[in-house]
Ligand SMILES: Nc1ncnc2c1ncn2[C@@H]1O[C@H](COP(=O)(O)OP(=O)(O)OP(=O)(O)O)[C@@H](O)[C@H]1O
């Protein structure tokens with residue numbers, strides 16, 4: 001008996017679906033061991049996590065609240081990843097989107113009619129996110145600067161700008177010591193659907209459908225595939241690679257910027273520390289887990305949000321660090337990356353020759 | 359025949375494949391194929407595109423696993439699960455599409471994957487050994503060069519060196535000469551002969567009839583995954599082989615209407631271009647192609663052909679000079695501008711440039727049409743039209759694929775080339791640039807492509823045909839220009855072309871000088 005890998009002849013659809021699920025299971029098992037080390041019952045912890053995330057309508061609402069920015073940023077980075085443009089700057093694009101939205105809500109509002117204020121706030125967020133992504137995209141297409149570094153570094157810049165503003169220039173003097181800006185005028189609030197779940201959810205769902213349509217049914221999507229899969233061929237076939245990358249990355253950034261704007265306008269209704277949650281990084285896991293498929297991104301975002309919310313619950317109920325949820329998120333990524341091995345190879349078992357030939 | 363066969367029957371084959379069957383989704387690549395390779399012989403493997411030659415060899419070297427059948431190496435049953443197992447059994451393969459890592463050096467590629475070595479020798483030790491082999495076989499390769507710096511001919515040498523370095527004594531060569539110049543393939547035949555003298559054996563896949571004669575003692579013909587015949591090379595003829603593999607008679611000579619050129623379609627005027635290192639690769643090059651004629655460019659690969667076609671198609675830049683297409687100055691415009699002005703281009707490397715392997719056959723077939731109706735309407739794809747257009751092309755060009763939705767990379771080498779041909783010829787509106795269009799095609803498909811090129815000319819398109827195959831140039835082209843070090847050495851009408859004169863020009867002689875040299879050579883022969 002011998003085990004060996006054989007290259008698959010076709011990328012199997014079933015495997016594509018199984019890999020994320022198996023990754024989740026492996027991550028559960030690994031975290032289970034970790035929990036045993038902490039001296040708690042893993043099954044009880046998992047069920048507490050599950051209850052925390054889905055157990056009641058309030059809990060589920062909280063999961064959705066966290067899922068919304070993950071959906072938007074996850075969809076955004078998946079566009080970039082399709083082009084093999086490693087945009088890991090969704091965090092910065094989200095934060096800067098929040099900053100721009102805040103500026104419009106607080107300082108431009110006197111000049112904007114009330115009914116246009118909310119759209120302007122959201123648009124400003126999207127534009128700021130696009131601009132923030134546009135910088136690395138330009139550097140990449142004009143000067144071949146590696147985008148992994150630039151997008152990552154711009155995250156820190158965006159976060160520092162935001163902190164500088166809500167700790168400093170834009171800090172609300174009436175905030176009783178809490179760092180943060182003043183509250184937005186009511187016309188700039190993004191309405192809520194249920195509990196704290198705001199209309200950002202609807203945007204995310206609509207955008208997932210739109211994105212799916214664009215990717216699989218339009219010229220732009222076709223060119224996206226060509227560039228992502230064989231750049232030399234795309235160039236030879238007349239695709240304007242630089243322009244397509246630039247446009248796509250602007251859109252990618254706009255998704256994250258919109259996430260930031262809908263966070264500030266829909267949740268805190270002010271700019272404050274709560275915006276900077278690392279959603280933009282989790283978005284990378286969401287996009288990979290969904291294998292860049294828009295609908296799967298929605299599901300993956302909910303799952304990741306559930307791990308976050310469930311993790312918080314576990315902290316309260318089982319006196320465990322809430323990082324348990326984060327650890328699980330991380331542990332999903334590894335089997336996921338390893339899983340790409342299984343989508344290209346399959347494990348085969350062979351018996352020795354002697355048994356086969358009598 | 360009997361006596362040699364009897365002799366061979368006494369010998370144990372070094373490789374014996376028994377009843378090999380290999381299925382892929384939608385196709386049976388090999389069906390109960392039996393193959394024997396005797397020590398010290400070269401067995402040619404012949405068959406149409408998609409007949410299953412590469413698949414059978416990939417089974418032998420452990421890249422694929424057969425669904426049925428068994429393999430004996432030197433008489434003992436062998437379990438070959440990975441290329442590593444194959445290396446240990448002394449099996450080595452040069453693949454149809456080279457498998458070298460572009461960003462690594464020659465030396466690194468040679469030792470790559472040799473994990474079973476107990477120790478990794480130092481880099482300089484590897485280089486030393488490579489140099490020894492280079493000298494022994496007269497294979498010129500710089501072990502420190504990066505793969506991306508090498509031309510295909512040199513990459514081929516690296517592949518062979520890799521086999522020798524690993525001690526392979528059963529060599530499998532999958533269309534090794536498809537990308538070689540006649541000189542390089544001459545060199546290859548010398549190397550193979552030397553290895554056979556040393557007692558090695560080889561399986562040699564090719565579509566070229568004269569190579570079967572030159573290289574092999576026996577030939578096995580595959581047809582639709584099954585063995586059609588096993589013959590002794592000396593007792594067969596090209597037309598018999600062609601009939602066996604294609605199932606019909608193949609014309610080796612083509613009928614051509616007289617050419618009646620019209621308006622100039624492509625005018626290249628004093629074109630100069632340089633390579634990355636800044637050295638000139640095109641020097642003051644000029645020619646005209648008119649509607650309804652085919653200009654052949656003959657030359658040893660690496661003399662600026664690629665630069666020329668890439669500058670014309672907008673993939674590369676000219677330093678000076680002009681490219682005028684249908685009266686419009688199109689110098690240094692984008693590839694899209696050129697596509698839109700009716701230029702089609704069959705590129706020299708099909709896998710890396712010609713197709714997007716991870717996309718479906720249908721998608722690849724419409725990659726020239728997706729900018730306009732009916733395939734795309736207002737930016738939105740009409741998949742019914744995509745399927746329709748793809749089906750037409752698959753039928754017209756006889757592309758063998760399990761389905762339209764199969765990823766293009768899973769097709770056989772020749773069928774990939776057919777996808778490109780179908781797409782480019784289908785989209786041609788004025789100028790067709792074809793670099794080595796029949797490379798890797800079986801004789802039947804080769805004939806079809808040549809007829810297609812002539813067809814394009816007959817309907818009034820201009821064709822620029824770059825090829826190393828002088829036979830092809832003489833049968834297909836109307837005029838032949840010879841390129842050497844980025845210059846046109848001279849031009850001759852195809853019907854008056856003399857292979858010897860062209861040969862001299864390809865080596866750098868002017869037209870006059872070449873004619874003289876050829877005449878002298880003839881005298882010399884007469885003298886003997
Ligand atoms: N990895 C694969 N997945 C699916 N189908 C495959 C794969 N490899 C080969 N095939 C199919 O098997 C058949 C035989 O292919 P193969 O590459 O062996 O042909 P070939 O005789 O080498 O042809 P060529 O002369 O064009 O190189 C083809 O129909 C091809 O599409």
Ligand SMILES: [Mg+2]
Pocket residue numbers: 411412413454532770771772
């Ligand atoms: Mg082949």
